[in-house]
Structure formats: structure tokens, C-alpha cells
Amino acid sequence: MAQLNDAFLWAYDVKPSGETDTLDAAQLTSVLPEQGYRWVHIQSDAPEAAALLHGLGLSEDVSDSLMALQTRPRVIPVNRGALVFLRGINVNPGAEPEDMVSLRLWISGSLIVTARRHDRKLMSVQDTRTSLEQGEVPGSTTELLIALLTRIADRIHDKVEDIDESLGDYEAQESLNKQDRNQLAMLRRQTASIRRHLAPQRDALETLVRVPGLIPDSLAFDLRDQSDRMTRSIEDLDLARERAIVLQDELRNQIADKQNIRMYVLSMITAIFLPLSFLTGVFGMNVAGLPGTETPNAFTLLMLSMGVLAVFMLFAMLWKKWL
Helix, strand or coil, X not given: CHHHCCCEEEEEEECCCCCEXXXXXXXXXXXXXXXXXXXXXXXXXXXXXXXHHHHCCCCHHHHHHHCCCCCCCEEEEECCEEEEEEEECCCCCCCCCCCCEEEEEEEECCEEEEEXXXXXXXXXXXXXXXXXXXXXXXXXXXXXHHHHHHHHHHHHHXXXXXXXXXXXXXXXXXXXXXXXXXXXXXXXXXXXXXXXXXXXXXXXXXXXXXXXXXXXXXHHHHHHHHHHHHHHHHXXXXXXXXXXXXXXXXHHHHHHHHHXXXXXXXXXXXXXHHHHHHHHHHHCCCCCCCCCCCCCCHHHHHHHHHHHHHHHHHHHHHHXXXX
């Protein structure tokens, strides 16, 4: 099995006592534990993934589904097991959180297989592995699945809280600027992208509860609780989207008000100087018979008249409450 190392990431045999045995790629074809379970984590887009999955005894249909390039959250019951496709927040370096990472699972009896693509680590899976190595060992494949779902929901909740806090900061500001408009647009895109995956993920969890013989009654409540958390996150994202829309509308109104004020001031200035421009245009005509051309004080009188007219128009506008 040495040639399968590119697809193989890790594997554990978990005993009922809570002890774990770490397996290498060559041990994956060994018989599944009669008590306890086996957890295998693979890279689904590695060239050797198909052979590895075949060695685990999975059918061709199940293997093809685990290696699919594009997935959406859903649950597919197959015989006595189920294919589960989930999405989690992307916290990989340089990645956008709304570019949610796909996690593919096969769960059946004493075997659970989780799969991810290259450079698409899901930290919820890494955290679950760390907890397992530290002694916090789920007692069954179903408990391990719920532990993964819980950590996925935790990170989704944290991201929704970050969006909510960001919107709260914008709402607390007395005024917003154009840079804030770009940030609000980004928050709306994140909200829409995350919600796009959470809605089918909630439906998938509700379907998972109803798969015959897969989820014990003792764990059905925990699974329904995770489904309810997804529902609350969706509702919070819907509210965040509406709040972002309101903030963007308020920002557009503020910008429009500022533009209107500037245009209003320019209009008032134009109104004051319009008759003055008319007078300067009249007395600037180079035609015979223009009054004042022979009077030494004509320019002074004209300027005084124009000043008086400008003051008169200013007071008239103030009296009419146009200013």
C-alpha cells in the first residue's frame, strides 16, 4: 500500500475502552475492529484515492461520490450506511471564509471515512483529531460524526458573530464613507455565500436523522440540536443581510444629501450672481450710446449698485427661507 501514501492522510482504530491505535497506509486492508470503529481520512483528489477506497471495501458508486470534484451539502442513504456531504468555514491561509470547504463522509457500522481535497483542510476535522489524540474519544462513528458537526457549527457560529459585530460597528458610526460602502458590499457577499451552503446543509442534517438504523435514539437529539443551530445561523445571516441593505441605503442617502446640499449652495450662488452677470454683460457691450462712458464716477456707481443688489437678493432669500 506504499503507493497510496499521497491519498492517505491518517487513520485510527478506536477501541471501546477509549484507546486509539494509529494505522499506516499498509494496515488499511486489515479487518475492521469487531468492537469500536475505524476512522480513515483521505485526500479525495489524489491519483491513488480510488485504489485506497477500493481497498477499504467501498463500492464504486460510494468511491466516485467521495472523489467528486463538486459537491453540495446533502445526505444519500446507501444500504446500511450513508454518504454525507458538508461545508465548513474556510480558515486556510489566504482563503476567503465564505469559500466554504467541502467535507465528504462515508459512515457505516464500524467504519467512517472522511475526505477532503488538496490544500482544502477543514480545521474542524483537525480539531477533532487533536481532541481524539488528547483522550477525548467519541464512542462510535455516530458520535464522531456529531463531534465533527458540532465543531463545524461552532466555526460557522463564530463567523456569523464576526459579521454581526462588524455590522454593529457600522451602525454605531454617525456617518459612513465610500470605503464603508465597499466593506458593506463585501459583508453582503460573504453572507450570501455562506447562507447558500447552510440552507441545504440544514436540510441534509434533517435527512440524516431519518436514515433508518444509522442514528441511535440516544444521539438523535444531539443531531437535531446541530440542525437547529444551522437554522439559527441561517436566520442570523438573513438578518445580517437586511441590516447590511439598510446600512447601504443609509450610506446612499447620506451621499445623496451631501450632493444635494452642494448643488443647492451652487444654485443659490448662481441666483445671486445671475443679475450681476447680466449687468456686467450689458455695460460690457462695446456699442455707441452706452451710458456712463463719459462720467468719471460711473464705474464706482455701477459697483455700488451691484453690491447693493447682491445684498438685497441675499436678504430676500433669507426672508423667504431659501437659505
